[in-house]
Amino acid sequence: MSTLIVSLPAAPAQPGPSLAYAYTLTADGHTALQHGTAAAPLLPAPARPGGEVVAVVPVQALSWQRVQLPAGVGLAGLSGALPAGMGSAAARLRKVLEGLLEDRLLDEPAQLHFAVAPDAAAAARAGAPLWVAVCERAWLRAHLQALEAAGRAVARVVPEFAPGATASGAAEVHVLGSPEDPWLVICGHGAEQSVLALPLSPESWHQWAMPALGGAPGGAVAVDGGAPVLAEPAVAALAEKLLGAPVTLHTASARALAAARGRWDLAQFDLASTAHTRLVRKLGGAANALWHAPQWRAARWGAGVLAAAQLLGLNAWAWQERHALAAKEAAVRAALTASFPQVKVVVDAPAQMERELELLRQRAGAVSARDFEPMLAAVAAALPPGQLPTAIEYSLGELHLRGLAPGADEQTALRTRLAAAGYDCRLEDGALIVRAAKTP
Template sequence: MSTLILFLPSARPGPATEYSYTLTADGHTALRHATAPAALLPEPTRPGGEVVAVVPARALSWQRVQLPPGLPLGAGQQTPRLRSVLEGLLEDRVLDDAAQLHFAIEPGAHAGAPVWVAVCDRAWLREHLQALEAAGRRVARVVPEFAPGPTPSGRPELCALGTPEDACVVLTGQGADLGVAVLPLSSMAMALARAGTVAGTGPDEEDDAPLVRAEPAVAALAEQTLGQRATLHTASQRALEAARGDWDLAQFELASTGRTRALRKAGSVASALLHAPQWRAARWGAVLLVVAHLVGLNAWAWKERQTLAAKQTAVRTLLTQTFPKVQVVVDAPLQMERELAQLRQAAGSVSPRDLEPLLAAAGTALPAGRQPTTIEYSPGELRLRGVALAPDEEPALSARLQAAGYRAQLDDGSLLLRAEGTP
């Protein structure tokens, strides 16, 4: 999906506040990365694109709690009762008043099991979202810059951020719970990361060493302090990775409606199928499948046209061979019927559409003692007026006439007979 990803500044929003942003068309490649005030931020490049706000690692606190069993969770069940439970569980763990903080529960959380809760300043987050909405950039999702859980490398990772004067390191995949910790850029962070490696591996081995990434501004400082080579990792790359995560911090009073979430999810899935690199093979497969179906349908239609043309040619050939005087074939079945009618007339024979066969069929099918008061005849059609039938006699009459090759229609004491094939 076309996405505008914003980093929320750590200060409260004001007239001069600028947002660092990344614009992407597929969620994997950055088209543009810059900084601009809210009113000058670009819009997503495709209809249905979304705006994603990233909460910096320093603005979040991560808490591990166990919710009481039976407590309803989920996007549509974030009730005041659930918030009250979280306030009670976190009251002694946070420095600020719990009532002034914003809470967000990890995706797929289950009551009765330990869950991660993201905590940040509620007023700060709300003011930034309101400022962006006032500028016409309504935020669809709020995601953390770093989140707990397994890392791509499968071992603890360190990411150095900031400037040389104010540098920090974010440790992810730490400990048994795979948590997130923000620490000063020091050798102590590397010691914690090495302590979190999987038991039984050699932490001194290069393959088991924690992965170190750093912003360009602090890359040299990170290598010197941590004693390990660091891979450059820009803010734009972090923004793309954060936006692809499952987290959405817009919960409780900041949550979107169920309909909005469903539409957003459907749009994200559709955009990913159309543009994401990992779906490229599936898109090519779908195109090839459509092309194969089109080719098959055209081949089948061509074969059917050939078969129909062969049948039409056979009918015309039969007409011209049977009646050599017919030189021009316009409607072979109709012309053949006319020629046969002329032959019968010349031989003095009758056809099922003549008066005598129609009267004979009617006389055979009508119940005994039923006589019409009026007889009307036109070629291929006979109408007998004054014929009254009981309801149980009509099906039998129709069946007898149909067996003789005629269709019957009863209408208010009138019986209409037509030879099969007569319109």
């Protein structure tokens, strides 16, 4: 499953014919197959069936709030598993968040979109505070509707940066944007590992970035011992000037790939998708990771080798079985032609051998189990006392006896005795039909 990652423009930019979205197309979630900018109708479609579209909300558009939920607030369906629409549980949670955040927000809560952290349910059960992402609802909904109208319906909405531990375990400094509008972003900031985003300036750099990198505010920093500074190419020179050392280049496309691999999904509450869509999305994401992700390469090779070994083993076993069956058939044909040299063409060796044996018996005047006398003797020995047939017919190894009316128990005993003598029997139309049992 391939993924189209669309980076939304920062608010207050609204959708329109002239608005271009930055995008990244990937097959495994780690490597970009294609990236660039295009209007919504011109965005490439995911290459494989079942591919998903992921929207990335820029860091400038999000506000991160830390809240403590009151006891007794229902948490079923948190973090992307909320029911589609505003059900009673989701509406109640939305009202609780509005009350908790009302005094911290500049806009009216009704105009904002909320999303809780993926581990919100576990944090609430443990009595710990949880992160809530806040952004402008009308802005987000307008872009999602524009992408859907262009045939690029968004399956997940992820933040460009999210609170929590970074890959290095320390605070990470990002410089992004353009030379005219540079931004400083610090991930894993402070004891709560929050996200700090503010316009880049010498003052903000020395006040926030230098301490995050292990130096004193306004002082020097041990570059070799601190966390790396990741900068977009457009602002790398500015970051190097402020740092006084080279920085690590990190493109917007690579940042979008990292954001799409995160666990966050901002499509909650009134933007939540249905349970079926979420299940398909999760299964598709898991299948995509198993099939394309580099960390699963060894497992894919192992599964391929195992499947190949099983296929080779089955083919070898089938070849041995066919060889053994052919040898047995050849032995039966050899036994037939050795015992009866007059048989020149072998079509069905067992049937032909039985026919030749029958001819030998007839020539020798011997009787077989299919003849009338042995069959009648076996029936006479097996019939219950007092049961005598009123009519007897014989034709081609089959004996018909009429006028018998054995009970259920007597029928069972009759079948058992005749089976021991090598005969099958059945009652049909008031007649007992007896014939020699077929040999395996």
